[in-house]
Amino acid sequence: KAGVTQTPRYLIKTRGQQVTLSCSPISGHRSVSWYQQTPGQGLQFLFEYFSETQRNKGNFPGRFSGRQFSNSRSEMNVSTLELGDSALYLCASSFTGGADQPQHFGDGTRLSIL
Amino acid sequence: SQQGEEDPQALSIQEGENATMNCSYKTSINNLQWYRQNSGRGLVHLILIRSNEREKHSGRLRVTLDTSKKSSSLLITASRAADTASYFCATLPASGGSYIPTFGRGTSLIVHP
16 A cells, blocks of 8 residues: 655745645545644644545644645645745645544655745 | 653664653643654654553553653663654643644654664
8 A cells, every 4th residue: 555645855945935735645544634844843733634624723824725635635835935934844644533543644845945 | 832742852772772762741631642753754653552551562662651640651672773763752632622643842762783
């Protein structure tokens, strides 16, 4: 079974630009969560999608948005990029996002803002 | 905000030794999970322990949970160089209805061959 796939692996952007990151969950998984990982703040939850609906949201500004498609694939968009957005963005999937379901992570997209 | 906090932040041991890392949390939990992250990779789920469980084993891993002290420990026995990674605990709150785990900042483990 293929794991969680995130594309691209690396991305370099400049301040003010926007970026779209993609995540393909494990086949059959309908819950997709996004996290931002930085050395200073650790792993911070961005949002979770289930059945094309945003079900949970973390404390990030509106510049961070996402969506989920009918095949459970998800995209995350960051507009008006700031230097502080440089981070590893991780996507994780599970069957339904239930309490006892471990999350399966992709290898992330490393975003660098110049 | 981080619910779980790992201790120590960094651990350096020799191959064959045991590695113990701890996680403390503040509010009541539904379950606690441990994940491993190799450099430049995503997190890999290791083990989940429910709030009504006290100990779980998986291969060379042993996890304990003490809900009275709001703490958990992860023991890796007979460590190998391949165990070099960061280890994170993630807690799921007992109330609030959210199934989103909160991750700690991790323990960086280096195992010297």
